[in-house]
Amino acid sequence: MLSDFIHGHIASHCPRFDSIVVQGFESISRKYLDRWSTGLGVLSALSSVERTERPYFDDVSPRNVSAVVGESAVLRCRAKHIGNRTVSWMRKRDLHILTSHIFTYTGDARFSVLHPEPSDDWDLKIDxxxxxDAGVYECQINTEPKINMAVMLSVEDESFTPAPQPPPRSSAAAATIWGSQDVYVKKGSTISLTCSVNVHSSPPSSASVLWYHGNAVVDFDSPRGGISLETEKTEGGTTSKLLVTKAALTDSGNYTCVPNNAHPASVSVHVLNGEHPAAMQTSNRATYLTSQLSCALFTYLLSSMAGR
Known part of the structure; x- marks a missing residue:
């Protein structure tokens, strides 16, 4: 003990000192030790407050999520004390930023962020x-250095791919794809399909449209590239335009527009490698016959006028 050491040292070297002096020295020592301890406590408390106010992820969010093909998955992210910072979601396999704040940065309309104000939740939803879609996704806060939380998505029943089904509705509202039900394009050109859904949605952002090629959802991030989507949402309805550039023979098939608030619509796309379909030939022949009849009628009128 400090008091024993002090008492022994003074008693052996300074026998003339009274015990009162020793007690006074011990009192002063304790006073400064107490102040030193109090200072450490204050610093520790300040450090704790500073750590608490820094952005961090709530550990209650599950790090492993399972979903079945065709259903929806929600990856949870609860970010605390972000202040004016931004929360983003990134797909790890290709480092693609999917969402930032409440905005979506992918042409794949299946991805969206769920952020009910004024909560700390920034959940990634995949329809x-x-x-x-299986793999690792990261929820990030743009601090310096950046902090992130990884969530693993596992997809079950991979062999099952559901065909698009109309949503359950009491009304007969349906989507419409502009133009003919059979679309013919030349190889290397652009496939352009526009789908209109004239259904009131409030808010307009609640409406969504998916595109299927056959029984598979169109993959806007496929290695093929050149596939994009233009979507316009208003209170009066939604317009979704699918663009497939540099059309290949494998792009032929049935394309279906599937809204979340109306029945789907489909068209058949035929990518031609130089040949002309019967429908085009019929159309061309009709145009030719119309032209011939017009010429014959014009010649007849001229002859009649000349005979007068």
Missing amino acids: YVQPR
Whole structure:
């Protein structure tokens, strides 16, 4: 003990000192030790407050999520004390930023962020989950250095791909794809399909449209590239335009527009490698016959006028 050491040292070297002096020295020592301890406590408390106010992720969010093909998956992220910072979601396999704040940065309309004000939740929602969606996703806060939380998505029943089904509705509202039900394009050109859904949605952001090629959701991030989507949402309805550039023979098939608030619509796309379909030939022949009849009628009128 400090008091024993002090008492022994003074008693052996300074026998003339009274015990009162020793007691006074001990009192002063304790006073400064107490102040030192109090100072450490204050610093520790300040450090704790500073740590608490820094952005961090709430550990209650599950780090492993399972979903079935065709259903929806929600990856939870609760970010605390973010202040004016931004929360983003990134797909790890290709480092693609999917969302930032409340905005979506992918042409794949299946992805969206769920952020009910004024909560700390920034959840990533994936509709109509596909096998390719499996993997690691990161919820990030743009601090310096950046902090992130990884969530693993597992997709079950990968061999099952559901065909698009109309949503349950009491009304007969249906989507419409502009133009003919059979679309013919030349190889290397652009496939352009526009789908209109004239259904009131409030808010307009609640409406969504998916595109299927056959029984698979169109993959806007496929290695093929050149596939994009233009979507316009208003209170009066939604317009979704699918663009497939540099059309290949494998792009032929049935394309279906599937809204979340109306029945779907489909068209058949035929990518031609130089040949002309019967429908085009019929159309060309009709144009030719119309032209011939017009010429014959014009010649007849001229002859009649000349005979007068």
